[in-house]
Amino acid sequence: MLSEARAVSLREFWLRGRGQANLMIGLAVTLLLIAVAVLSLVWTPYPINAIDIPAKLQPPSAAHWLGTDQFGRDVLSRIMAGARNSIAVSLVAVGIGAGLGVPLGALAAARRGWVEEVVMRFNDFTFAFPALLSAVMITSLFGPGAINAIIAIGIFNIPVFARLTRGAALSLWQRDFVLAARVAGRGRTRITLDHILPNIASLLIVQMTIQFALAILAEAGLSYLGLGTQPPDPSWGKMLNEAQTLMFLAPQLAIFPGLAIMATVLGLNLLGDGLRDLLDPRLRRLR
Amino acid sequence: MAVFFLQRLTTLFITLLVASLLVFLVMEVLPGDPAAVILGVNAREDTLAALRAEMGLDRSAWERYFLWLGGLLTGDLGRSYTYGVTVWELVAERIGLSLPLALMAIVLSTVMAIPLGVLAAARRNKASDVGVMGFTQLGIAIPNFWFAILLILLFAVHWQILPAGGFAGWDAGFWPALKTLLLPAVALALPQAAILARVTRSSVLETLGEDYVRTARAKGLTRRAALWRHAVRNALIPVVTIMGLQFSFLLAGTIIIENVFYLPGLGRLIFQAIAQRDLIVVKDLVILLAASVVVVNFLVDLLYAVLDPRLRGGGHAL
Amino acid sequence: MKKLVASPLASAALAAGLALGLVAPALVTPALAAKDSLTLAMPLEPPHLDPTAGAAAAIDEVVYANIFEGLTRIDSSGAVKPALAESWTVSGDGLTYTFKLQSGVTFHDGSGFDSADVKFSFDRAMAEDSVNAQKGLFDSIAAVEVPDAGTVVVTLKQPAGNLLFNLGWGDAVIVAPETAAENKNNPVGTGPFVFGRWVKGDRVEMVRNENYWGEPAKLAKATIKIIPDPAAATAAMLAGDIDAYANFPAPEAMAQFEADPRFKVVIGSTEGETILAINNTRGPLSDIRVRRALAHAVDRQAVIDGAMFGYGTPIGTHFAPHHPAYVDLTGSYPYDPEKAKALLAEAGHGDGLTLSLKLPPPSYARRGGEIIAAQLAQVGVEAKISQVEWPGWLEQVFKGTDYDLTIVSHTEPMDIGIYGRDTYYFNYQDADFKALMTKLNTTVDETARYGLLGDAQKKLSADSVNVFLFQLAKHGVWNKDVVGLWENSPVQANDLTAVYWN
Numbered sequence A: 001m002l003s004e005a006r007a008v009s010l011r012e013f014w015l016r017g018r019g020q021a022n023l024m025i026g027l028a029v030t031l032l033l034i035a036v037a038v039l040s041l042v043w044t045p046y047p048i049n050a051i052d053i054p055a056k057l058q059p060p061s062a063a064h065w066l067g068t069d070q071f072g073r074d075v076l077s078r079i080m081a082g083a084r085n086s087i088a089v090s091l092v093a094v095g096i097g098a099g100l101g102v103p104l105g106a107l108a109a110a111r112r113g114w115v116e117e118v119v120m121r122f123n124d125f126t127f128a129f130p131a132l133l134s135a136v137m138i139t140s141l142f143g144p145g146a147i148n149a150i151i152a153i154g155i156f157n158i159p160v161f162a163r164l165t166r167g168a169a170l171s172l173w174q175r176d177f178v179l180a181a182r183v184a185g186r187g188r189t190r191i192t193l194d195h196i197l198p199n200i201a202s203l204l205i206v207q208m209t210i211q212f213a214l215a216i217l218a219e220a221g222l223s224y225l226g227l228g229t230q231p232p233d234p235s236w237g238k239m240l241n242e243a244q245t246l247m248f249l250a251p252q253l254a255i256f257p258g259l260a261i262m263a264t265v266l267g268l269n270l271l272g273d274g275l276r277d278l279l280d281p282r283l284r285r286l287r
Numbered sequence B: 001m002a003v004f005f006l007q008r009l010t011t012l013f014i015t016l017l018v019a020s021l022l023v024f025l026v027m028e029v030l031p032g033d034p035a036a037v038i039l040g041v042n043a044r045e046d047t048l049a050a051l052r053a054e055m056g057l058d059r060s061a062w063e064r065y066f067l068w069l070g071g072l073l074t075g076d077l078g079r080s081y082t083y084g085v086t087v088w089e090l091v092a093e094r095i096g097l098s099l100p101l102a103l104m105a106i107v108l109s110t111v112m113a114i115p116l117g118v119l120a121a122a123r124r125n126k127a128s129d130v131g132v133m134g135f136t137q138l139g140i141a142i143p144n145f146w147f148a149i150l151l152i153l154l155f156a157v158h159w160q161i162l163p164a165g166g167f168a169g170w171d172a173g174f175w176p177a178l179k180t181l182l183l184p185a186v187a188l189a190l191p192q193a194a195i196l197a198r199v200t201r202s203s204v205l206e207t208l209g210e211d212y213v214r215t216a217r218a219k220g221l222t223r224r225a226a227l228w229r230h231a232v233r234n235a236l237i238p239v240v241t242i243m244g245l246q247f248s249f250l251l252a253g254t255i256i257i258e259n260v261f262y263l264p265g266l267g268r269l270i271f272q273a274i275a276q277r278d279l280i281v282v283k284d285l286v287i288l289l290a291a292s293v294v295v296v297n298f299l300v301d302l303l304y305a306v307l308d309p310r311l312r313g314g315g316h317a318l
Numbered sequence C: 001m002k003k004l005v006a007s008p009l010a011s012a013a014l015a016a017g018l019a020l021g022l023v024a025p026a027l028v029t030p031a032l033a034a035k036d037s038l039t040l041a042m043p044l045e046p047p048h049l050d051p052t053a054g055a056a057a058a059i060d061e062v063v064y065a066n067i068f069e070g071l072t073r074i075d076s077s078g079a080v081k082p083a084l085a086e087s088w089t090v091s092g093d094g095l096t097y098t099f100k101l102q103s104g105v106t107f108h109d110g111s112g113f114d115s116a117d118v119k120f121s122f123d124r125a126m127a128e129d130s131v132n133a134q135k136g137l138f139d140s141i142a143a144v145e146v147p148d149a150g151t152v153v154v155t156l157k158q159p160a161g162n163l164l165f166n167l168g169w170g171d172a173v174i175v176a177p178e179t180a181a182e183n184k185n186n187p188v189g190t191g192p193f194v195f196g197r198w199v200k201g202d203r204v205e206m207v208r209n210e211n212y213w214g215e216p217a218k219l220a221k222a223t224i225k226i227i228p229d230p231a232a233a234t235a236a237m238l239a240g241d242i243d244a245y246a247n248f249p250a251p252e253a254m255a256q257f258e259a260d261p262r263f264k265v266v267i268g269s270t271e272g273e274t275i276l277a278i279n280n281t282r283g284p285l286s287d288i289r290v291r292r293a294l295a296h297a298v299d300r301q302a303v304i305d306g307a308m309f310g311y312g313t314p315i316g317t318h319f320a321p322h323h324p325a326y327v328d329l330t331g332s333y334p335y336d337p338e339k340a341k342a343l344l345a346e347a348g349h350g351d352g353l354t355l356s357l358k359l360p361p362p363s364y365a366r367r368g369g370e371i372i373a374a375q376l377a378q379v380g381v382e383a384k385i386s387q388v389e390w391p392g393w394l395e396q397v398f399k400g401t402d403y404d405l406t407i408v409s410h411t412e413p414m415d416i417g418i419y420g421r422d423t424y425y426f427n428y429q430d431a432d433f434k435a436l437m438t439k440l441n442t443t444v445d446e447t448a449r450y451g452l453l454g455d456a457q458k459k460l461s462a463d464s465v466n467v468f469l470f471q472l473a474k475h476g477v478w479n480k481d482v483v484g485l486w487e488n489s490p491v492q493a494n495d496l497t498a499v500y501w502n
Helices: A009-016 A021-042 A077-109 A112-128 A131-142 A148-173 A176-183 A188-224 A236-244 A256-277 B003-031 B034-039 B043-054 B059-072 B087-122 B127-141 B144-158 B176-209 B211-218 B223-252 B255-262 B266-276 B279-309 B308-312 C002-006 C010-021 C057-063 C115-126 C229-237 C252-260 C287-297 C300-306 C337-346 C362-377 C390-401 C415-421 C431-442 C446-462
Strands: C035-042 C070-076 C079-084 C084-088 C094-099 C141-148 C153-157 C195-200 C202-209 C221-226 C263-278 C353-357 C382-387 C405-410 C467-479
Touching: A021 A077, A021 A256, A021 C079, A077 A188, A077 A236, A077 A256, A112 A148, A112 B003, A112 B279, A112 C263, A131 A148, A131 A188, A131 B003, A131 B255, A131 B266, A148 A188, A176 A188, A176 C002, A188 A236, A188 A256, A188 B144, A188 B255, A188 C094, A236 B144, A256 B144, B003 B059, B003 B279, B059 B279, B059 C362, B087 B127, B087 B176, B087 B223, B087 B255, B087 B279, B127 B176, B127 C221, B144 B176, B144 B255, B176 B211, B176 B255, B211 B223, B223 B279, B255 B266, B279 C337, B308 C010, C002 C153, C002 C431, C035 C057, C079 C084, C094 C115, C115 C141, C115 C153, C153 C300, C229 C252, C252 C263, C252 C467, C263 C287, C263 C362, C287 C337, C287 C362, C287 C382, C287 C467, C300 C362, C300 C390, C300 C467, C353 C362, C362 C382, C362 C405, C390 C405, C415 C431, C415 C446, C431 C446
Parallel strands: C035 C221, C353 C382, C353 C405
Antiparallel strands: C070 C079, C084 C094, C094 C153, C141 C153, C195 C202, C202 C221, C263 C405, C263 C467
């Protein structure tokens, strides 16, 4: 199921990928998002937290391209800074998920027996709880905030990666080149590091892109409920929450943060699909 | 088969037992005294103690855990701290909203998704396929609560033809109640429909490549007949599985949508119960929901085992 | 229906039917009679409907004066009026109150009301296992005696000038022993409205009490709808689904209603002093210069404009501006960032100060907190915001005093006494202030009391105990033909007894 070729060179990657609309659009949107996030660190049209009450709830204009919010803050500046926030939260959350999930999955596949049983039961267990509900409980327990939102989202990424890694690794352990390595007396850890992980890397990268998109949605949802990023730091979900009570006065406030979330998730999903097509030709047949 | 069944059943119970312990512990360490929440800032220490005693909170943690567990096993979920009614009554009230809402969402998403998925598969790589796939990409990327807000903006604020939130209650009449559930159901259905359409498409594509479909075509069936009679029917098994999973998600996972529309459903009940420290309600509901997910998984496992005897060896079917 | 009424014979029959009480009011065509049902909305659903067993304001907002009554009641101006007690006499030493009860009063279940019910209710509230949220209201009571069915004698441990006011609280209503346990879900009182039903999550319905002992309610039916979402409330109001929203949750929507001739917008007063509370013993905040710097750094008008859309009266101390004893101290700490910086520098925090700011859920706190944090940032104080739910606020801030700053509205009437308590979450311990409060409690003469209250207000301002922000306004909006709703909110209630349609 996996290409045995080791890392695809960048040049080869570009040559094979540039014809794919999915991949190119996804890549462009994702790069734009990163660029905006980085730019917001050094420059935004207005300071992101500059309150200007008399200028509140203005519609889009030349001075404020996307208008101002209930405190007169510039919406465009806050959406730019919100990109930074979304990326940071999602990146760390997916990092936690992959960082813990991949070793667990690899361990389960390498050791089998009770180790596998424990890991997989833990997985089932995490799946048994509605993820959002558990996130709500975690943030109630430790208090709302970006860090706790990261942990809550991260925990639910662990079983995703553990399950994926185990499934893919199990089939690799049956393959001839792995059997050959075992016969040659290599240890399980060595084999996992040298043969298993490199071969599932592309699969993991694709999954990471997808989880990254889901994490952005999850962060927005938690912040919408008031459990994520705390004010005055801008967060797309929080902006939508605040916009909802102002819907009769300033409907435009409910539009732009949502568009930002949608564009980002769309971009990441397209990127993920494109990468899968590129890295995993068998699946391509079905698309 | 019996061994497999028993094995899965044991796992199910152990999972729920561990879940109950975990939920109980989380509720124990959750900061906030239920009595203080009910009695407010002017309550005196003796009053708080009296209320805690009335709610059984003066017992030791272990005693309370086993009392609660015993209650669960005998079907006695206890009484809500805040509302003073039994948790069953609360659940019964809320399920009257959550179940119809989930059903509406499932029906809507199925009605949208399956024809679209089949269409896309049948016209693979044609304009309609690309269009459908583009639509599903949007559907997956759109945060459902934002979509809900947009629906409110259009239908409640701009055109003012549907309510912006709240639930009229079934005794207000079938149509008025349905009207209040329409926007939430659509908001829930869209992302589900997008996922379902994609699953349908790839599943149909897969079956289209199978031998029996080719055989059917060779026997002279039209492309359309082969598609509907053989490919789609066989493709529906994974689709139904996904729908089952989506349904249990919809029952519990509607917290955000219920918040957007201020619907008194199960999700919002849990959310509020956490905020009010109505711990008994939180514990009961989390266990009930976890149980429903675990039981659905169990049934799916059984179904797979029946369909595919190879799985009976005790592997992990999901 | 219209046809029936048009024929003389039928209207005679209808009149007979009405006289016999057989025909429901619905038979009267709208053209002939004024509307006699009202749908009023409020933001929070009550957890239950027993005002003697919970602190939630939403309980009183449904049942107070409508379903339950006490010996006395508070009217729309905040004055004490007789209710189930027809009259009372106070002994010369102020220690014995003799209440004469109304006669002919029955509970909604038909059982009679007499002094035994009063004794039961008070004893229940004072009992060891009482779960009354305001048990303190009864602290001064030594004993309740009932010489006969129509008389109640309350003896006190020490004189208490506010006893009659206290007995007018929702927590001191009279309940019947037979039904007290079930009041949470099926409230049985003596009021002009009988509880109909409660559709959880949506509305509470009540109907006129046809056997009411006093002047009957003008409305035949009242529905209290729960609409927490401002957008949904605005839509419901515009669509005419609700007739009134006594305290609209979003001040920003008021302008829209004001522009609409169908509605009447009434901005009234509440007893809610909204403050930026300071933990007076915590680190740098124990330094009065720092507290004064905070007061200078906050622009109250900007907070009112930004968080409350202009509705709210600035205050300079912990006292309601509409009270006759109010002293205007809003000028004590004018908005002056430079002075704030200077004071901070003087206190040794010239290079900045980081404080925690915990914000409970109401929008005055969440929005106000963001504005105040931005204002504090201007003078080099970094306020780290964390949003907390009420349980967390009660535990961490109120009980544990684990906070630097918080924003909260103190909605109890005449609550300046909280600054004299031995333990309270501001941790303000001042012997002089306590002495003032002790003196106030034993002073009977009104002028002298006002003088003492003025001194107390000035003392709080001088010590800059908290940053006093504004008096919370009550944003009422209702159909222009609805008459008799309270404009102000001296106690948290939706008294519908005198409401009618024009």
